[in-house]
Amino acid sequence: YTVDITLGGQNFTVLLDTGSTDLWINAQGRNVALTNTSSLIATEVYGQGAVQGNIAFAELKVGNYVVPSQAFVNATRIVNMTTTVDGYMGMSFDVSNIFSTVAQAWGNESAQTLGRSFITNLFAQNTSLPNNFDIQLGRTEQMDEDGAGTFIVSGHSAAFGDVSDAPKLPRVVSDRWAVVMDEMRINGEKFSFNQSSVPGVPEGKVAAVMDSGFSLPPLPPAAVDAIYKSVPGAVFSQAAGGYVIPCNSSTILSFVFGGQEFLVHPLDLALPFAVPIVKNGATTNVTVCVATYQYLNLDPTQFAGFDLILGDAFLRNVYASFDYGDFNPMTNTSGTPFIQMVTTVDPYTAMDEFYQDRATVLATLPPTIEPSQFIQYPIATAANSTSSTASQDDAISGALSTDDDADSTHSSSDKTSWIVAFVLLGANLLVGLALLVVTLTMCVRGTKGKSVGSRYVPVRLKEADAHAEHDSEHGVPRYTDEA
Template structure:
């Protein structure tokens, strides 16, 4: 168990973070209170802090922590801030030797709890708790860390609670966004996110606004308020999913608090490819002729110039998914001939069967990650809860659609055609797997092994309702293993709860791809209600 160094221990009982805000944006309320919050009237203030992507799989924000600049993943699915300082000299506000571990579905981060000044856009927190990483294991994202935007039921909060008590954790263990809101009654306690798309339709830049709304989306306040379900995540009820206008029936939700006939979805900017119940994924990709499901990779491979239309309904609103967000182009190789490899282009289905352990990841049935969130402008609001005034409230989200279903298909063919023109020739997924199977025929799987791929859509022999890939099946386990080995550089592996992503080659850039797994957050602070108290915002 780590201890505060002596000069910090003297301040433990009196330390309350004071915040220096450089602008007030949103409802126009002044904010200055007994906690020392001040307004710095910058004339160049930009309400949009901004969120960026270069590959449609990782969305990042630039921050300054301890005097050093970092690019961190913006993550609505977790709470804590951690950075890999890589030997940089940080200016610390306070320091401890308390060991911290951040666990994910795949990957983990080890380090120590420290405090430093944090700057995010024009907002400054003089003493923000964070994990200064000393070990980053099995973590493939090319970012400097993660900034969580959820609720204070977290590893840092739990660690401080265990070491110094819940009262200390309530002040010292706050996340960045909690620090901004908990100390200031007049600051509107919402943040808004709109994710960009790196293609001709958009430019990869997005919106991240705190305590207000982007000028072109002020009407988000008129959208239905979707109340959070549960206590520690941004989870909400999904009314319905439609594919090509046809409703896809849901099974019963695994969440006790779910409204009848609805599923509970986690809105998570840290999850690139959304995991859905298998039947829902089948319903999407079985409508696309020539799609292939691979058991080994837990996903569909789809002809790159084919698509379908998908939409989700939340709060009675329809949110169409752009066809560009249903598949992800990447470069693979065919079996070598005479030592020469041939590059080809395939497309991976972005919506994939959920494989999360329900005992570790309770509280939701599916996660609507980036491939969904690129189609909405979302305002995350913590409600009216305040721990000092004992004001209660339920956090909620308001969203407006940003994809026009009337123009989306035409945009898909224009943009996808332009993208494919700069990549190697495409190949039919079934043919790709067949060639690898033929190359590996000497070590083909035995008949006792389970099926590995299924071809759906127009190639299915007996799939009448389009709800399962049970048509044309073959055993290709050994072939796929060979494929994975040959494409190690491509990173074509979806293992366990890891979501595989490949950086999409752009026009005018060299063709290539890498694989970037975005981990799913473990259940945080187990036993939270009894040991750590209610989350800092909201109460069900």
């Protein structure tokens, strides 16, 4: 999910990332007008890939807002990162590589002025604005190449104005948009997590990071197992690095926050795509559906502050408002940032939408294969197990320090099938639906309720069926895998 920005007079397309803080740009070959530069070197390390460059400053325009001199990493070494975007724009808190590098070199007071993130700078120079930003990650139909979402600063979409009445989910750690999750439900049944690793999280609940930088949400392995073992015919594929499920099957998955249940659309539980396999000595193309929810494999001594990460395959199902509350690091004003969410999924029509969309997509792909058969055949080609950029930059990648950003949470283990390469790319700040790129429409609000040059494209849903089977206990209909 990307946003268009102007930095130093040049236009760039950047990934909007609520899981990190810093802005980094690949400006090579572009004449970016700098307001200042430095010899300070900052590194940004992600699950797969990293960037390194000096800290520079330039005028930043996002929508109608202008930050006269924004700190960013002017990336000169890019290791194993996607080329589909020009950089990443972090939307988290000022505990980042830029901030810490500036603080170490020039002192904390300088860092609080020069090393701030875009969103912190924006609210600092516009103190009368409500200090929230909202995102709604649009879903396209039939695997369209691109679609639209919404990114709003200092206001709410008219279509989701009720988000201001939603429960406020307070941030539970200082450096992430992590909030308490009450429950995960599978077919209406509560899944029991282990005790949270985050101090202060109540027993039976866990801390979840809301991270638009993760396409494929990583959860504890037992939770992933429980989700996909509830789908008849699902199997774990070592080649795919996750579960593969029958393409016309699904399950009912929901998450509960602040006492409210948020249904995950069945389209967001698996992605179909064609895979070349070797069968009877010949290469043949088949279609498989790979699970979007993946194993969270982290070193608990290195990564703390959350128990799971809910990325795009969850966030596409909500309209989310990220609010800093009274928190203001520049004035030492204490406060608790919070998130508010409302659902964008109609529980009465979601399964019909799933069958309709999936059938349309499968009609354009090779024949499907049962997961139990798929795992018996080798993948025909091995590609992208290790990128040439990564191999050329072994020295720098070995020297890069580990960022404490939530996006740094996947190891980049060597895999041999292109299907795994896709999963790893998707999990590390790429696209939400296969190779889909969805552009977020920028909407800037001077005051709540007043839009300036905005456009909103909601998720398209059919009218609710008043006669649909309904589970009153859990607020959503039970799903089956029968057409």
